[in-house]
Amino acid sequence: MRVGLVCPYTWDVPGGVQQHVGDLAEALMELGHEVSVLAPCDSDTELPAHIVSAGRAVPVPYNGSVARLAFGLRAANRVRRWIREGAFDVLHVHEPAAPSLSLLACWVADGPIVATCHTSNPRSRAMAASAGMLKTALEKVNGSIAVSEAARKTLVEHLGGDAVLIPNGVWVRRYADAEPLPGWPGPGGAIGFLGRMDEPRKGLAVLLEAFNDLGRRRPGLRLLLAGPGDADEARARVAPDLRDRVTVLGRVSEADKARVYHSVDVFCAPNLGGESFGIVLTEAMASGAAVLASDIPAFRHVLRDGAAGELFTVADAGSLARRAAALLDDPARRQELSRAARRAVRAYDWPAVAADVVRVYQTVLPAGVGGLVGAGTDR
Amino acid sequence: MTEVLAVVCTLLVVLAVSFYLSWRASRLDRLHTRLETAQAALDAALARRGAVVGELAASGVLGPAAGVLLSDAAARARRAEDRAEREVAESNLSRVLRAVLAEAGDLAADGDLLAEVHAAARHVHIARRFYNDTVTAVHTARSSRLVGVLHLAGHARLPAYFEMDDEPPGLPDPHWPDPEGGNDR
Numbered sequence: 374m375r376v377g378l379v380c381p382y383t384w385d386v387p388g389g390v391q392q393h394v395g396d397l398a399e400a401l402m403e404l405g406h407e408v409s410v411l412a413p414c415d416s417d418t419e420l421p422a423h424i425v426s427a428g429r430a431v432p433v434p435y436n437g438s439v440a441r442l443a444f445g446l447r448a449a450n451r452v453r454r455w456i457r458e459g460a461f462d463v464l465h466v467h468e469p470a471a472p473s474l475s476l477l478a479c480w481v482a483d484g485p486i487v488a489t490c491h492t493s494n495p496r497s498r499a500m501a502a503s504a505g506m507l508k509t510a511l512e513k514v515n516g517s518i519a520v521s522e523a524a525r526k527t528l529v530e531h532l533g534g535d536a537v538l539i540p541n542g543v544w545v546r547r548y549a550d551a552e553p554l555p556g557w558p559g560p561g562g563a564i565g566f567l568g569r570m571d572e573p574r575k576g577l578a579v580l581l582e583a584f585n586d587l588g589r590r591r592p593g594l595r596l597l598l599a600g601p602g603d604a605d606e607a608r609a610r611v612a613p614d615l616r617d618r619v620t621v622l623g624r625v626s627e628a629d630k631a632r633v634y635h636s637v638d639v640f641c642a643p644n645l646g647g648e649s650f651g652i653v654l655t656e657a658m659a660s661g662a663a664v665l666a667s668d669i670p671a672f673r674h675v676l677r678d679g680a681a682g683e684l685f686t687v688a689d690a691g692s693l694a695r696r697a698a699a700l701l702d703d704p705a706r707r708q709e710l711s712r713a714a715r716r717a718v719r720a721y722d723w724p725a726v727a728a729d730v731v732r733v734y735q736t737v738l739p740a741g742v743g744g745l746v747g748a749g750t751d752r
Numbered sequence: 753m754t755e756v757l758a759v760v761c762t763l764l765v766v767l768a769v770s771f772y773l774s775w776r777a778s779r780l781d782r783l784h785t786r787l788e789t790a791q792a793a794l795d796a797a798l799a800r801r802g803a804v805v806g807e808l809a810a811s812g813v814l815g816p817a818a819g820v821l822l823s824d825a826a827a828r829a830r831r832a833e834d835r836a837e838r839e840v841a842e843s844n845l846s847r848v849l850r851a852v853l854a855e856a857g858d859l860a861a862d863g864d865l866l867a868e869v870h871a872a873a874r875h876v877h878i879a880r881r882f883y884n885d886t887v888t889a890v891h892t893a894r895s896s897r898l899v900g901v902l903h904l905a906g907h908a909r910l911p912a913y914f915e916m917d918d919e920p921p922g923l924p925d926p927h928w929p930d931p932e933g934g935n936d937r
Contacts, residue, residue, distance in 0.1 A: 512779060512889055515786060516882040533892065535885040537878050732871065736793050736878045 374734060376401055377461035377746065379452070380412035381473035383430045383441045384420070389652070390491050393520070394467055396542055398423060400727035411455050411474060413443040427451045427474055435472065442473040449477045456482055456748040463487060463734045464746045469514065470507055470532070479510040484746035485737040489518040490528045490536060508532060515737035518730070521671060537733065540675075541652055542726035545718060548631045548659035554597075557636035561593020562701045565637030565662070567630065567653050568644075570602025570621075576643030576667060577602075581610040581619075582690035587697060588615040594701070599625045599633045634660030638707060639700050642666040645688055651675055655721045658682070658714035663707035665696055681717035682710055773902065780899065783890050784908055790883040794914060797879035798842055801872040802826045805849060808869055818852045825849075835912070842876075843917035849873060853921040873920035880918050887911045 380394040391412070398408045408423050413430035420426060427448055430441040452474060456464065462485070466475035469488040479486060488511065517536035519525035525536050557563055564584070568575040577598070584596050588611075596619045598607060604621035611619055625633060634640060640662035642654050646669050654675050657664050664682030666672040676682035683700060686692040700707055719725065808814065809822035825841075825848040832838035849869070890911055893899065 508892070509779070512783060512893070513786075515789065515886075516878070517885065533888060535881055535888070537881050729874070732875055733878055736797065736875060736882060737789070739789050739792065 374463065374731070375407045375459065375461045376409075376734065377456065377459045377464045378408060378410045379464070379466040379475045379478045380410060381442065381466075381468050381471040381475040382413070384412040384414045384424065384426070385416050385418060386441065390467055393489075393491065393541060396544065396723055397727060397730065400542065400723040401731070403724065404727055404731065406731070409455070409459050409461070411452065411478075413441070413448075413474065415441075425455055427455070430473070440471075442471065444472050444477070448474060449481060452477045453481045453748040456746055459746075461746045463738060465489065465730075465734075466514075468492065469511055476507075476510055479513055481748045482513070482746050483748070485734075485739070486514045486746070487516050487518065487733055487737055488514045489520065489539075490524045491520050492524060492527055516733055518733060522674075523671065539726060539729050539733070540721055541655070542723035543652065543655040543659050543718065543721050545659040545722040547627075548634060548656055549661070549715075551628075551631035551635045551660065553636040554629075554632050557595075557597065558638045559593070559595060561595060562591065563595045563597055563637040563639075564665075564697060564701075565597045565599070565633055565640045566643070567599045567625075567633055567640075567657075568642075570598060570600050570604075570607050572602075574645050575600075576645045576688065577607065578610060579643040579645075579667075579688055579690050579693060580641050581607065583694040583697065584619070585612050585615065586690070586694045588612075588618060590698070591701065594618065595620060597633060597637055598622065599630070630656065631660060634662045637662065639697055640664050641693070641697070642672065643693060644669060644672070654682075655718055658718035659722075661711040661715050663700055663710040664714060665693070665700060667693075675717075675721075677713075677717050681713040773898075776896075776898065780893055783886070783893055787883075787886050787890055787911055790879070790886040791911075794876075794879040794883045797872070797875040798829070801869075801876050802830050802845070804865075804868050804872045805845065808865055811865060813865065814852060814856050818856065821848050822852055835914075839914065839916045846873070846876075846917045846919060850919065850921045870920065873918075877918045877920055880914055880916065884913050887913050 378394055378398055380391055382388055382390055384391055394410060398410050401408050410424045411427050413428065414426035415429055427443055428451060430443045432439050432441050464478060464482050465487045466478050467489045468491050469475045469479055511532060517528060517534055518539045519528055519536040520541050525538060528534055528536055566577060566580055570577050588594055599622040601624045604623065607621060608616045608619055634657045640657040642651060644667050651672050654664065654666060654672060658681060666676060666682055666684055667687045668684040669687055673684060676684065683696050685696045805822050805826045809819040812819055825845040829841040829845045832841040
């Protein structure tokens with residue numbers, strides 16, 4: 374099958390949607406499909422053969438912040454040319470409601486179109502204000518995918534459509550085996566965190582508060598924090614005598630990420646909510662970490678109601694500390710959780726997820742006829 | 753002079769209105785095509801599920817009793833005549849399939865055939881959701897007064913949702929082989 378993927382956001386800037394599109398492309402190619410990805414690109418860096426640049430994206434204020442988007446007629450022409458040259462069996466646009474390449478692709482293309490919605494935003498003013506226009510463009514979409522129940526709800530509420538649920542994938546084999554960082558987890562035990570340290574919704578503050586209690590009771594227990602943010606600010610939340618037991622790595626590479634998960638006895642995801650899908654959680658599960666996560670619906674679902682990882686009351690440092698202490702004292706339970714996590718995460722392995730996406734493609738292709746995606750100029 | 757201007761203006765307005773109307777009509781036409789494709793995909797998905805379930809029943813991997821249940825449900829779904837009867841029969845097939853596979857657990861041996869059954873059930877779920885989504889889009893488009901007054905939809909009947917229980921059977925853990933070998937649950 375020839376598949377055309379459209380990513381609305383600048384390829385050279387890291388982001389969840391870009392990562393998803395790149396991984397999906399790789400997984401589809403592994404399954405034997407031909408894939409071309411169209412995305413805005415800022416720099417002239419060498420791109421892999423299957424990534425096609427749609428030119429520079431322009432920073433514009435949108436939906437309360439400045440987003441880098443490609444939206445003009447020149448971008449529309451590039452989309453049109455890419456569609457004509459690609460001769461795709463199916464066009465798969467991501468985040469179709471973003472006023473960028475994906476929306477333009479819906480506008481110019483004719484033929485089988487699939488859309489994936491990533492956003493979960495209960496009150497998107499931008500989407501509400503332009504719902505009429507979006508509906509017209511999205512009328513051409515034959516089938517929609519939502520990466521989480523929250524994303525699906527957003528779609529239903531704002532645009533009145535419906536979507537099938539296909540979760541975000543994770544490359545299980547890239548996380549399954551990794552060398553722990555030197556000296557970790559250490560004899561006193563270690564708890565890990567990965568995510569933006571300065572983003573309150575990631576809940577690092579809850580973990581640090583719990584550590585003030587845990588660290589006193591357990592001499593030798595250490596905390597390993599990875600992710601962008603101010604290290605001193607994070608340390609300042611911990612009692613002065615415990616600060617040297619908090620190691621802050623800052624932003625880590627993909628390879629080091631896997632090592633972080635393997636370096637701790639308990640991996641903690643203290644998110645306060647608003648997380649449409651816990652990528653970090655599936656990565657930790659693929660690494661076989663014993664996971665301790667806050668009891669938000671998305672995490673509860675991924676952790677199979679607590680069978681593949683412990684859950685604690687959201688934003689409750691006391692609950693976190695109690696559960697963490699119990700886990701640190703019980704290596705057998707950690708082993709059990711690790712095994713259950715490795716098993717549960719196979720549902721999120723990219724090859725399995727991509728196979729489900731292919732089922733969606735098969736559903737929108739007119740039976741029997743190889744319907745090519747066209748880009749007429751009449752509309 | 754003013755008369756000429758009036759005529760030109762009128763012509764322009766007529767031209768703009770007719771362009772707009774033809775655009776609306778072509779949108780509606782495209783939606784109806786999308787609906788036909790979605791309906792065909794749903795029919796194909798249901799037929800395929802019926803065939804694969806029939807094969808599973810005949811293979812005997814789940815034992816004779818489960819085989820009889822499955823082939824009975826599949827046959828009823830195949831013979832259902834009107835829409836309402838079909839919705840009930842296909843829902844029953846979903847329920848029987850879930851019950852039989854849950855009961856079999858990890859004892860069922862033929863992995864390939866089972867994977868095919870799971871895929872076929874998932875196809876039904878996807879196809880029905882896309883079909884109903886398209887029905888919603890058609891309803892929205894045709895609820896416009898303009899479409900109603902000018903008969904832009906022609907004689908096409910207002911499509912109905914396909915209501916059924918399409919929940920696929922749960923994937924048992926053994927569906928993915930255990931990396932450490934053995935099932936330690």
